[in-house]
Amino acid sequence: MFNSLVKARKPLLFLGLLLVLGIARCTLLPDSNPSLVLPEHFPNPIFPTDNPFMEERVALGKKLFFDPILSRDSSMSCAFCHRPELAFSDHVAISSGVNGPTGFRNSPSLANVAYDSLLFWDGGAPSLELQMLAPMESEDELHLDINEVVARLKQEPEYSALFQKVFGKDPDPFGVTRSIASFQRTLISGDSPYDKYVLGEESALNAAEKRGLALFESDRLACSSCHSGFRFSNGLLENNGLHAVPKDRGRARITHDSADVGFFKVPSLRNIAVTGPYMHDGSLHSLKGVIAHYAKGGNHHSLQSPKLSGFELSDKEEADLLAFLKSLTDKTFINNPAHRP
Amino acid sequence: MKFSPLKFPIVLVMSVLLFAVSCSKDDDETVECTPDVWDSSLKISVAADVNGSALALGSEYTLNDGNKLRLDRFKFFLSNITLVKADGSETMVKDVMLVDYDLTPPTNPALPNWTNEFTLEVPAGEFTAIKFDLGVQKELNETDPAAYASDHPLSITTGNMYWSWATMYKFVVLEGKADVGSGSFDESVVFHTGTDPLYRSVSSISGDFTTQSGGTTNLSISLDVESLFEGPGGSISIATSPTSHSQQGAKFELAKTFTENMVEAFGK
Numbered sequence: 117m118f119n120s121l122v123k124a125r126k127p128l129l130f131l132g133l134l135l136v137l138g139i140a141r142c143t144l145l146p147d148s149n150p151s152l153v154l155p156e157h158f159p160n161p162i163f164p165t166d167n168p169f170m171e172e173r174v175a176l177g178k179k180l181f182f183d184p185i186l187s188r189d190s191s192m193s194c195a196f197c198h199r200p201e202l203a204f205s206d207h208v209a210i211s212s213g214v215n216g217p218t219g220f221r222n223s224p225s226l227a228n229v230a231y232d233s234l235l236f237w238d239g240g241a242p243s244l245e246l247q248m249l250a251p252m253e254s255e256d257e258l259h260l261d262i263n264e265v266v267a268r269l270k271q272e273p274e275y276s277a278l279f280q281k282v283f284g285k286d287p288d289p290f291g292v293t294r295s296i297a298s299f300q301r302t303l304i305s306g307d308s309p310y311d312k313y314v315l316g317e318e319s320a321l322n323a324a325e326k327r328g329l330a331l332f333e334s335d336r337l338a339c340s341s342c343h344s345g346f347r348f349s350n351g352l353l354e355n356n357g358l359h360a361v362p363k364d365r366g367r368a369r370i371t372h373d374s375a376d377v378g379f380f381k382v383p384s385l386r387n388i389a390v391t392g393p394y395m396h397d398g399s400l401h402s403l404k405g406v407i408a409h410y411a412k413g414g415n416h417h418s419l420q421s422p423k424l425s426g427f428e429l430s431d432k433e434e435a436d437l438l439a440f441l442k443s444l445t446d447k448t449f450i451n452n453p454a455h456r457p
Numbered sequence: 458m459k460f461s462p463l464k465f466p467i468v469l470v471m472s473v474l475l476f477a478v479s480c481s482k483d484d485d486e487t488v489e490c491t492p493d494v495w496d497s498s499l500k501i502s503v504a505a506d507v508n509g510s511a512l513a514l515g516s517e518y519t520l521n522d523g524n525k526l527r528l529d530r531f532k533f534f535l536s537n538i539t540l541v542k543a544d545g546s547e548t549m550v551k552d553v554m555l556v557d558y559d560l561t562p563p564t565n566p567a568l569p570n571w572t573n574e575f576t577l578e579v580p581a582g583e584f585t586a587i588k589f590d591l592g593v594q595k596e597l598n599e600t601d602p603a604a605y606a607s608d609h610p611l612s613i614t615t616g617n618m619y620w621s622w623a624t625m626y627k628f629v630v631l632e633g634k635a636d637v638g639s640g641s642f643d644e645s646v647v648f649h650t651g652t653d654p655l656y657r658s659v660s661s662i663s664g665d666f667t668t669q670s671g672g673t674t675n676l677s678i679s680l681d682v683e684s685l686f687e688g689p690g691g692s693i694s695i696a697t698s699p700t701s702h703s704q705q706g707a708k709f710e711l712a713k714t715f716t717e718n719m720v721e722a723f724g725k
Contacts (some may be wrong), residue, residue, distance in 0.1 A: 166604060240622060241622040241623070242599075242622065243601065245603065245604070246601045246603075246622045247622060249613070249619075250621045250622060253621075261616075262603065263613065263614055263616055288614075289602070289613045289614065290604055292603070293601075369623075370623050
């Protein structure tokens with residue numbers, strides 16, 4: 117299994133570090149968690165002390181995640197914008213909520229969100245439990261007060277029984293947020309051809325994909341200077357120069373600091389081939405367009421990252437890079453029946 | 458006894474509250490500490506008044522500038538309720554409480570009926586002042602409102618007192634309608650103040666009161682509603698500046714003026 121470790125030395129060293137850190141900081145998992153299958157090269161996610169991993173919470177959270185009872189007009193669930201077959205993202209630039217296309221940001225993939233300490237494109241929400249109140253209540257999305265959600269659930273004998281079984285009490289905001297977050301933490305994606313290659317299966321990537329990986333990690337392209345680690349994200353906020361004059365102030369919406377204008381979370385690239393359109397506003401429709409954006413060194417926003425120095429890429433190199441990016445698609449994940457209603 | 462992770466801090470806090478310690482210095486400068494027993498009740502009412510009479514939601518009032526105001530919702534958080542003794546020593550008796558002037562019972566009978574009256578368990582003693590802050594302090598502001606039991610003032614079940622993870626708790630919610638000259642109450646008045654920079658201490662409110670073991674002491678704190686629009690922070694005309702959600706820019710400045718007026722509007 118590990119006969120090709122040398123080729124994957126860098127990622128594995130990083131993962132090893134994460135594992136060590138993870139073990140030190142994590143709530144250790146019980147021995148048997150059929151819902152939470154971690155690839156051997158992934159660390160344990162960190163669970164909040166008030167929401168340790170419990171199978172029963174996952175099952176209830178999954179039911180809620182796919183239930184349109186959470187939206188004002190009962191027309192859409194969380195899964196409307198976070199579709200399992202699209203790695204829990206959407207296929208449109210800006211998703212519509214119950215009031216139509218009133219939002220302004222692209223629906224992010226939820227793959228491996230268990231490891232995410234920055235939630236939303238502007239990265240402010242500190243936990244899944246706290247974050248979900250926003251899409252639930254925002255008039256751009258499901259537009260239903262959590263207290264109304266709870267009142268509805270109490271009217272449903274099945275939910276009342278389930279909450280009693282899982283939390284020992286009637287439906288309440290605590291149970292709703294803890295169970296949905298529990299389900300979200302089981303959305304682990306780490307079985308792409310790239311993962312198999314990292315774990316030693318030499319033939320999991322073909323020659324073009326391997327050349328693309330080398331380009332991805334090269335100093336010339338510097339993709340991995342931000343899209344690093346097992347999540348392909350450094351977990352930070354960066355200004356990638358998407359627009360010379362951004363309409364969306366990004367991180368500055370939260371901090372009100374003009375030095376944060378245009379800063380957005382570095383997204384994971386896992387399953388990137390199925391999560392387009394790209395960028396916080398879905399303004400780039402193809403991976404080719406994304407590569408072209410970075411090749412030209414961005415659109416020169418005054419605060420854009422100095423890492424965006426631009427590069428030249430031959431057609432063959434571009435094809436190799438695209439082939440590598442497509443090797444990050446985890447078909448086991450996007451077809452996982454355990455992640456369907 | 459087995460503590461769950463959630464219950465343990467609550468028990469810890471309760472223990473601290475029940476067995477707080479008072480210390481005094483004797484002639485030899487030795488500090489002697491004896492545990493206080495919190496067996497007194499202090500009933501605090503925060504009495505809002507307009508034009509000299511008690512505020513009633515739904516009633517119409519004429520403000521000093523001639524505009525007419527009808528309040529439909531008025532509630533706010535007070536934090537760090539602290540009793541002060543003549544020697545300057547202070548005892549914090551409550552971390553946060555929600556004052557609500559809507560006295561109609563909640564539609565869900567399982568939820569508490571927040572009002573403008575609170576009965577707190579406090580130590581017996583002679584006090585000379587009470588002090589508190591307006592808003593929710595940063596450490597609590599950053600907490601998850603869904604994690605609180607429904608009888609806690611910071612619970613999301615209190616309704617309409619939480620924006621989102623980014624802006625967190627609303628410190629003050631004042632909503633109503635105004636007649637600014639049209640002859641009808643057709644102007645919406647909405648002041649939702651909050652965010653950490655608008656957390657403010659209220660000046661210490663002086664006045665002697667004594668709490669006794671096993672007894673209940675009543676303490677009334679006044680709040681002059683007209684001062685919210687005309688005070689040390691500045692004047693707010695509900696004709697020209699009727700709303701603020703504390704967003705950045707001019708609306709934040711308006712919320713700041715409102716807040717600075719409000720912290721000076723409390724008295725005894």
